[in-house]
Amino acid sequence: MVFKRLLGAIGVGGPSVDTVLDGAAVVPGGVLSGRVLLRGGSTAVEVGHIGLDLLARVEAEHEQGESEGAVVFERFTVGGGFRLGAEEERDVPFGVPLPWETPVTELYGQPLGIVLGVRTEVGVAGARDTGDLDPLTVRPLPAQEAVLEALGQLGCGFRSADLEYGRIGGTGRRLPFYQEVELIPAPRYAHAVSEIELTFLASPTGLEVVLEADKRGGPFSSGQDTLTRFTVRHEDAHTLDWNSEVDGWIRQLITHRAAYGTHAAYGHEGHHGGQHDDPHRSGPGLGTAVAAGAAGLALGVVGGMVAAEVVDEIGDFFEGDEA
Structure with missing residues (x-):
């Protein structure tokens, strides 16, 4: 379990977040379930909302050639509207429907080279801050x-x-x-x-x-x-x-x-x-x-932008969570 502290919104000493997904893989159109674990910091804060973003690494062709970037393709609000006390721990369960068009990332447990992720966003102190980022594994229907x-x-x-x-x-x-x-x-x-x-x-x-x-x-x-x-x-x-x-x-x-x-x-x-x-x-x-x-498929990012919402911290897709 790795908690990631929310530094951008309220500074050092703020709460931290860890998102835990249930199960190994889900199917398109299925339910993605898990828990968002919050741990209070040195002072109490008002948690306005807890959101989940589904992201995908996408390739785009344009006049300058080809590039890659991360695109948010679905958003959910799974909680919020409560006060998180200092050092308090709170467990927020969720179950959200995956879009039927969600790409398949593996076949018989073998990766296809498709990279998807679930990013957690917590609204505190009147600002948004991204916390946990977890890989999403989708098996075929x-x-x-x-x-x-x-x-x-x-x-x-x-x-x-x-x-x-x-x-x-x-x-x-x-x-x-x-x-x-x-x-x-x-x-x-x-x-x-x-x-x-x-x-x-x-x-x-x-x-x-x-x-x-x-x-x-x-x-x-x-x-x-x-x-x-x-x-x-x-x-x-x-x-x-x-x-x-x-x-x-x-x-x-x-x-x-x-x-x-x-x-x-x-x-x-x-x-x-x-x-x-x-x-x-x-x-x-x-x-x-x-x-x-698929064994030799590189999961690194070439970089670049696509004509949609691009996620700056795409490196987290491949480097894992930070403490």
């Missing part, structure tokens, strides 16, 4: 895990994952960024595409899966991608033949690319339910590929 596992079973390899600032057209996505998982196509698809990018758009009712193919093998540029999207329900996670389903999606993506070339328009939609031949039940699963591919 059952349907997301089924898709990722099928991709691995079909022979696709994990290359990398990141968060891109911006939105995908034609969707109701609320967050200012989206997650991309870059995959190496299985040999059976390599004649048509050299890279596949996967994006999940989760909602309370189901999952929209966006697949993007590129023949060039380099970074995608707008207007030169082939995209298809497919929808599944959460309840289908344990009922569909996912290898056949995902194989059909990739084949449809390849067909779409061949029909429209590199300038195919976004919006080609498909829906689950059809079964496909040649399920290709081979390969170790994407979990094994992630274990090998």
Whole structure:
């Protein structure tokens, strides 16, 4: 347990805060629970509010090139409106809903290279002060895990994952960024595409899966991608033949690319339910590929700004809490 003293708002001798999250990982749309532990300083203070910020490390492309920064993508007020006495200890429990669009940070316990955090803010003495900053681990929903596992079973390899600032057209996505998982196509698809990018758009009712193919093998540029999207329900996670389903999606993506070339328009939609031949039940699963591919992902920050609220203390994401 590491308490971080609130120095900026009321000076030395003020209260300190420690936030403890429950459990190892949560899922998109699930409940993030824990406790905010406050310890009074040398004098009593009025605690106006206790807030939690959800942050994400995001990449952005702009005229000057690429940069990275931290973006606040959700805020919650979990307490406040009380007097904290000198040396008093107070436990404030909380349970807040994660946005359905929250990125996935791990698969089968293996990190994907996505960095999320929970920052605690305490309002005291008429000012705000940030205290604890804790890593947030998000595991996939059952349907997301089924898709990722099928991709691995079909022979696709994990290359990398990141968060891109911006939105995908034609969707109701609320967050200012989206997650991309870059995959190496299985040999059976390599004649048509050299890279596949996967994006999940989760909602309370189901999952929209966006697949993007590129023949060039380099970074995608707008207007030169082939995209298809497919929808599944959460309840289908344990009922569909996912290898056949995902194989059909990739084949449809390849067909779409061949029909429209590199300038195919976004919006080609498909829906689950059809079964496909040649399920290709081979390969170790994407979990094994992630274990090998994600191990070398650097978690350091390149630096830079994005066109959203940027958090100055992004280094805390990687250096841990300070006493």
